[in-house]
């Protein structure tokens with residue numbers, strides 16, 4: 001196998017949850033560019049329709065499913081249909097996620113439960129749904145979308161940090177259980193990325209925007225394209241002996257204590 005073939009996804013089917021925009025769409029386009037056939041799901045039929053058109057403009061013919069990743073029966077139905085129509089899921093990117101930025105003292109318990117349900121329980125649901133087929137076909141790749149909050153806390157995001165910290169440990173535990181079936185379970189931990197999800201804290205002049213640029217050694221917000229190479233790596237044969245690893249793609253945030261206000 002030559003070096004480039006190590007990263008080929010030809011003949012593979014990749015499911016990217018929540019892949020109608022943002023990080024999920026960028027990763028799905030990248031996996032398609034490496035040869036994978038793409039499936040995306042979302043809650044919104046309109047967003048799926050719009051995404052299908054956008055993917056098609058880039059030459060990618062995606063299969064779409066309206067599916068709430070927290071609904072175990074709906075997920076089982078989607079995976080069964082992918083099995084029947086496309087031969088099964090070889091690569092799963094657990095990308096779908098939400099965040100609630102509310103101080104813990106004010107956070108309604110239902111909001112906590114919703115974030116945990118989407119960001120932690122749903123990756124467990126979807127991973128289990130695809131793992132049996134992967135085991136029967138001799139292996140597969142699961143990539144969980146972790147976060148800086150898998151390692152760090154910050155004001156107002158307790159439910160998200162708890163979920164993403166848990167997702168790091170779920171990644172390690174499923175890796176432990178499933179590596180023997182050649183199912184590689186790993187994670188990507190993006191830094192602060194320019195997407196709709198970070199829009200509210202990224203407006204020019206917003207104190208958090210200025211903070212992140214200073215807190216990131218690369219001195220910029222990440223772009224969704226920055227995550228694509230790591231996703232192709234973890235989805236391909238190049239990572240066949242990588243298990244339970246969180247690949248942080250963060251511009252150096254986790255490597256650095258940060259700068260004092262008067263430091264350049």
Ligand code: NAP
Nearest residue numbers: 018022023068069095096097145147190192193195196197
């Ligand atoms: P985003 O723009 O908010 O996109 C999240 C996607 O997930 C949306 O398509 C959303 O669909 C979908 N989704 C949410 N709940 C769902 C559910 N119950 N069932 C199915 N789909 C659902 O987020 P993003 O910034 O691209 O982030 C993608 C992932 O990376 C998330 O897990 C996020 O936590 C993580 N992450 C983001 C950053 C960042 O800086 N942006 C950094 C680290 C990690 P709708 O739009 O229809 O709700």
Ligand code: GCO
Nearest residue numbers: 099147148149190191192198
């Ligand atoms: C926030 C941001 C972060 C990013 C990402 C960082 O409010 O702190 O939304 O949580 O989404 O998770 O890695």
